[in-house]
Amino acid sequence: MEIKEIRTLILNDRPNQLWLEIETDEGVTGLGETFFGAQSVAAYVHTVAAPHLIGKNPLDIEGHARALKPRHGFRSNGAEIRGNSAIDIALWDLMGKAFDAPLHTCLGGASRNEIAVYNTCAGYNYLKPSVRLAQARSLDWGGTEQGPYDDLQAFLDTPEDLARSLIDEGYTAMKIWPFDRAAMKHGGQYIDREDLEAGIDIVRRIRKAVGDRIGIMMECHSLWNLPTAKRIARRLEEFDLEWLEDMVRPDDIGALAELSAFTSTPICASELMGTRHNYRDLLEARAASVVMIDLTWCGGPTEARKIAAMADTYSRPVTMHDCTGPVSFACGVHLSMHAPNAMLQEMTRAHYSSWYRDVVDGLPLVENGRVMAPQSPGHGLSLSKGLRKNPGLQVQVTRQE
Structure with a gap:
């Protein structure tokens, strides 16, 4: 089996989003994804990564991850790491389909068959536009629109009702x-x-309305x-x-x-940290009680499972x-489902x-505040027909000569 074609797909309506497909000579295709700076990532994929991957065995995932490790930006989640994350996800998806x-x-293998989910209280258009740097540090990324899950506006205006709504749907946090x-x-x-x-009053109103029936996480976006x-x-x-x-800042x-030693509240860090080397420093310093990982920013499943295993050796739970x-x-x-220390x-x-x-078919099933282990090959998702027919979809292709 050889890689014959690599495609990047960017939707004009969601310019921060990049999807990536890797297709083999046997007709098996893997799907990857990353977020932020989509055009920069696409440029890296087609000019640097694709020439390495074309004609190679897609199942040599660890070898590809090592070969694509960047000379610059290797301790970040910059364009190279984000591009490698999308590639790595696509290769693992392809492997699942092949087998x-x-x-x-x-x-x-699985450590469990389901896990509790918590709701991040964003609105429908949160993070949608291609934001300017100044806007990217604003509360209202993407604004809001009316709908039953306009949760960003709800936590600001009616946090009591929002908490009750989440409890009614089975969420515990x-x-x-x-x-x-x-x-x-x-x-x-x-x-x-x-x-x-x-x-403080928003938190107090939630506690007064529902007591401790729902947990509360406080996101601060590295602003202080x-x-x-x-x-x-x-x-x-x-x-x-x-x-x-x-x-x-993580x-x-x-x-x-210092913050972790100062407060009795657990510190969570951080999907922004990039590769395992930064997480090693975090764990060695005992600077966080909970380790947050984003597979589309850290290097994909290859890197994420190493971060999770490393966190486990420090007796720290992980959350995706x-x-x-x-x-x-x-x-x-x-x-x-896989990591034993996932919380x-x-x-x-x-x-x-x-x-x-x-934009996709095959989302994991979420019921009563829990997500079930998907059973389809690979990660189980495929791009929808509607997305492929969208006139605003930009597709760039590198193929085997």
Whole structure:
């Protein structure tokens, strides 16, 4: 079996999203995905990665991952790592199809057959546009639109109703980010008492409405300096949160370690860290209690399973990131089924119920707050006919001569 063609697909309506297909001479095709800087990733794929892969055996996944390890940007999740992530996912998907086995079986088998999900409370258009750098640090990425799962606006305006809605659907935890607007005000260097109390009040209203029937994760998008992060963390301790996520930049391991030692609330970090070498530094410093992984940003399943295993040796649970795309979600579910130290799977019900279904077929089944182990070969997803017929779809191809 040889790789004969590599395709990248970018939809004008979702310019941050990149899908990648690897097709073999035997007609087996694997699907990958990554997010942010899609045009830069496509350029890397076709000019650097594709010349290496064309004509090679797609099942030599570990060898390809090593060969494509970049000379520059190897400790980041830049365009090279994101491109390699999409390639790696596609190769694992292709392997599953070649052997008629689901991805979690190919990784070494399942540790469980289902896992609890928590809802990231984003809206339908969260992260949709190709944002400018200044906008990319805004609370309202993509704005909102009316619908039953307009959860970003709901946690700001009616957090009590949102919590009840999630409990009714079986969710046991929710993630919110009520302090982001305050961070915009002073560049993350200081928080006014009024803004601090406004953010605290949203958490207090949830606890008053439903008690501890739902867990709360606090996302902070790496917007705060350390002194302000400590101030917010101390005020939140009374609410017994599941974790504080990315309060400070995850590339400052010392600040993360200091924050972790300062607060009784678990620290979660971070899908933004890139490859296993950064996670090694995080774990050696005991700077986080929960390790977050995004398979479309870390190097794909090849790298993610190594990160999960490394976290396990430090007695740390892992959780897989979602809100960037359906392939990311599906692959996260497979690794959650495989990794013995997986604790929860992130999902965004606004995305799962809307645009994920528009662009792919075969999403994992979510029922009563739990996602089931997919049983289709590979990760189980394929691009929908509707996406392929979309006039705004840009397709770039590198094929065997």
